[in-house]
Amino acid sequence: MDILEAVLKNTLNMESFSDLPPRLSDEESERMKADAFNDTEGNLNEDDGYSCSICKNRGIIMKVKQTRSGNWTNVACDCECMKIRHTIRMMQRSGLKNIIRDYTFSKFIATEDWQITLKEAAKTYSLEKKGWFFIGGQSGAGKTHLCTAICREFLLEGMPVKYMLWRDEAPKIKAAVNDAALYSAWMDPLKKVKVLYIDDLFKTGRGSEDSQKPTAADVNIAFEILNFRYNNPDLLTIISSECTVNDIINIDEAIGGRIFERAKAFSLKPDRSKNFRLKGVTEL
Ligand SMILES: [Zn+2]
Structure with missing residues (x-):
């Protein structure tokens, strides 16, 4: 191996760096969970015939909030369509x-x-x-x-x-x-x-x-x-x-x-x- 390449690789630790998953903050991780929930389709419209594009007929929207102690968490809120x-x-x-x-x-x-x-x-x-x-x-x-x-x-x-x-x-x-x-x-x-x-x-x-x-x-x-x-x-x-x-x-x-x-x-x-x-x- 070219010595220069070996030094660079060693110094920048490229291989292990690229292997690391991107580190998510607590807020980002909660937001991903909320987005996944908010993307799923509900079926309330099958009962009442009313279709809501905001909650996709789940009736609930997940919102990311910070608690008083500074932690991030998901809170389920009723959609206006309820x-x-x-x-x-x-x-x-x-x-x-x-x-x-x-x-x-x-x-x-x-x-x-x-x-x-x-x-x-x-x-x-x-x-x-x-x-x-x-x-x-x-x-x-x-x-x-x-x-x-x-x-x-x-x-x-x-x-x-x-x-x-x-x-x-x-x-x-x-x-x-x-x-x-x-x-x-x-x-x-x-x-x-x-x-x-x-x-x-x-x-x-x-x-x-x-x-x-x-x-x-x-x-x-x-x-x-x-x-x-x-x-x-x-x-x-x-x-x-x-x-x-x-x-x-x-x-x-x-x-x-x-x-x-x-x-x-x-x-x-x-x-x-x-x-x-x-x-x-x-x-x-
Ligand atoms: Zn709704």
């Missing part, structure tokens, strides 16, 4: 199946003039994002479909949306009326969330006609939520109900008046031809 998924799941639990796939405006078939008017108004509301939107009256006319389609648009834009199915939520709130902390825990999110959808306002879904009438406690809860939102005009409120605005005014003038003032409101007159659930049924 709030959206929570709302979608609440809606799905209430019987609205695949919201993202099925509750689109294009799947609301509008052939009659009243359907076209409703659909256009709902689409415009979802774009303008101003005030309240109310559809009341005839059951089975697609009120829930259109209100859900509005919420779907907002959810896809990442807006905070809460879903309140009246017959499920109102009894829980009424039961908590003597427990101030629990009562606030139920009520505050409904009052303050950016978008609230109240589905089937004042419908209890049980009992005879008479027992389905809203009680004073129902009226108080509705007033407290809607009055707060009325006083905070940036909050968007969507309401569907079998009651028309006039019916609600008859139940409680203050609530009806606020809906009338804030909402783009539609009341469907009772008409069995508007009931989709009866379509295809031959009446004898």
